[in-house]
Amino acid sequence: MHRIAILLSTLCCAVTLMAQPALPPVFAQTDAARMRADAITRFYLAPVRVMQSHGATRPEVLTRITNGQTELGRNGMCLLSNAEGDTASITLDYGRELHGGLRLTLGSSSRPEPSLVRIRFGESVQECMSDTRNTKPCVGYSTDDHAKRDIVVEIPRDGQMEIGNTGFRFVRIDLLRTGVTVAIKEAAAIFRYRDLPYVGSFSCSDSRLDSIWLTGAYTVQLCMQEFLWDGIKRDRLVWIGDMHPEVATINAVFGYSDVVPSSLDFACSEFPLPRWLNNIPAYSLWYLIIQHDWWMHHADRALLERHRDYITQLVDQIDLTVDSVGRFRANVFLDWPSSADKAGVRIGVQALTVWSMDAAAKLCRILGDSAREDKCRAVARRISSHIATPKKLRQAAALMVIAGCMDAGDMAERYMHGIDGFSTFYGYYMLEALAMAGRYDDAFDAISRYWGGMLDLGATTFWEDYDPAWGSNANRIDEIGDPARKNVHGDFGAYCYPGFRGSLCHGWASGPTAWLSRHVLGFEVVQPGCRTLRIRPHLGHLDWAEGSYPTPYGAVKVRHERTAGGHIKTTILAKPRGVKVITDR
The missing domain is CATH 2.60.120.260 (Galactose-binding domain-like)
Incomplete structure (x- = not known):
């Protein structure tokens, strides 16, 4: 690879x-x-x-x-x-x-x-x-x-x-x-x-993780066509929710690309307010989170000003959608595998709203709109004071942890056991929640078994949907195989992607690439435009990890090694002028 x-x-x-x-x-x-x-x-x-x-x-x-x-x-x-x-x-x-x-x-x-x-x-x-x-x-x-x-x-x-x-x-x-x-x-x-150089990089003492990082990067690169697509076979559309893990991967691998601003511009023109983006209310919430993530990495003032009216009017629309007891009064959707658990999905969308309102409040502060900043905080409080806990839905539990509505340790103990119930889209947020709980070895295991399971079945890009049970007595995607065995592509799948309609190159499945750069290499953007990066590595079972992270000023490169005493030694191998790097070691 x-x-x-x-x-x-x-x-x-x-x-x-x-x-x-x-x-x-x-x-x-x-x-x-x-x-x-x-x-x-x-x-x-x-x-x-x-x-x-x-x-x-x-x-x-x-x-x-x-x-x-x-x-x-x-x-x-x-x-x-x-x-x-x-x-x-x-x-x-x-x-x-x-x-x-x-x-x-x-x-x-x-x-x-x-x-x-x-x-x-x-x-x-x-x-x-x-x-x-x-x-x-x-x-x-x-x-x-x-x-x-x-x-x-x-x-x-x-x-x-x-x-x-x-x-x-x-x-x-x-x-x-x-x-x-x-x-x-x-x-x-x-x-x-x-035509994009791989500015970000990742290598470590576990070659399987190396392959997973690179496969996620390549998956998103293929989806970066004229616009940022969900998949290259289908749907070849700009789905804003799908874009969040894709943009996280772009930030970790390629840095700035005009495909992100142009795709946001396109989506907002295709679905003008009061329509929800892609006709899915949750995808409008993802839009606000993407805008804040993009600001932190690139400080793209031109994009933010271009979207000022859309952002502020969307905040007003969300405020009117969330009632006095924190209920989101619109259609709710997270991802297809979670869709049967209606109550859990509703809780998950509430948590996603809290997360998006935190992002929107920060955007409104940057835009100098203190009234709407206060409105965002008020919406988040209305939800947080009434939100319930899901019975079993991992997607909702992960979002609650990220939004600050649930203790990460409690979530990990109650919901995060093994890889059953993972999805290629929301698996990223389950990994994030595990990291917030300090359960890095569990996250490594999930990455290796779930995303690595696709590699074991012949994948060279990550898939729209995957269940580890599919691999039992099944032909790989790159072998004609035994007709008595199941075909891992054609004989499985559900919802809108049964059989061969399922996409085997889907950008929303790239989450581990962003996660490994963020949590193993430890790159955290502290100041807008990557002016300040904090580096807090978590090696888990790894002996060493090395890699680089794009900034508007060039790549920061680090190496982490476990010493004989079990401590982590961090070496800054490259740091461009204009970027401040904070380390704990």
Whole structure:
């Protein structure tokens, strides 16, 4: 995984050094009004292996990258040939989750007319070999929701063609016309991603945690397309609640990126008040928390001023929504796995409101609006004086601890036992609550077993949903496997993501990346714009940990080592001018 990070960083630097594109002089300045530059970098990648082939000659040549130029003939190319009543096919593995499509470079075929093929993209190998049902999502079937991934198309001879725009790792090509031979010189994945250096870093004496940190970072990088998406296969939308763990990861890995302000701008214009963001009241609460987190890391005054009216009017709307006994008088939602526990979800949204009102009060103080700052404090008090405790819902209990409505130690004893009931989204806040209770070893165990469990099943990015029970007697996502066993992707899932509709690259699952930087490396932002950082490492079972954290002035880098006496020795390896670092050691 570290070699991939180095490769991506090198590619990013190379692209940055290239000359900025200029339009040909046939375009007038007035044409700029109907143009938009592409913020996304693209590369071509050959597959790493052929998973399956039938009716194919020389399929192995497709694992080599070529010059990509069409040439006459078929010399040395992969041939797909259909006999009568047969269907030639080939399934390719590109090694890891990608966002983009497929670029075919084709040689001569056995007929002058284009040839009909079926191309299926899959985040798992089973998905790219599955059937599509778009009427109603269900277990065992794929869908084309939000991105077309099952495509029947004619391909030319002696030409090139680009197909698809989705999230995938695997591609299957089926030749649909009988008695036809097509020649494929190259079947390269089109890899589309943001050109960003990994300013933040993490390594420690537990290589599994290293892989988890990097996987979370890569998951979010893929979701940083033109806007900050929830997932690259679906929904490819700006969901504000999903953005909170994504933004925490961006702050820990990449530092400032304009994808965050532009996504906040977009969401507020798409859902103007009095509508709730994404039509989910809780997501408007997350918006206020994101705004404060972004301020603390970047002191982005322009963004804050641009959103002044939205923030202050949203505070007024929340004040009117919370009644005199602290009840949130609107629809409540946290995440899908918690949705059956209506009472627990209502308590969780109350706690989230308290957290968001604390963030909003600080924003109003920065904006010089003392009246609304007081209003935020009053809303929080109304809720805190009446809030109950959930019977068993971990999501709600974690939010109560973060909001200061429940003792962290009591919460850990009562609710946090093992990884049953974790979710890829709210698992981040469960980890935060465990840290507040000082239960770092329990948090390490949860990260290793829950997020590491996805890695054990072939994940190269983290998933929209996961239950550790899925891995029992199931095929990995990167193996065709035994048909008598369950497929971990297609045979599970619920709510809005059953079967292959489930996203295997979902930014809300990246929480451990931010958590490891915050609690193991110990980076805590104390002053807006990262002017002051406090470093309080918690190594748990680790012998050492080392890494860096982005600030607007450059990266701060530290190393922590456990001494023979059991103490932690902290060394500041790099500190840019303009940043004050406070350590307890």
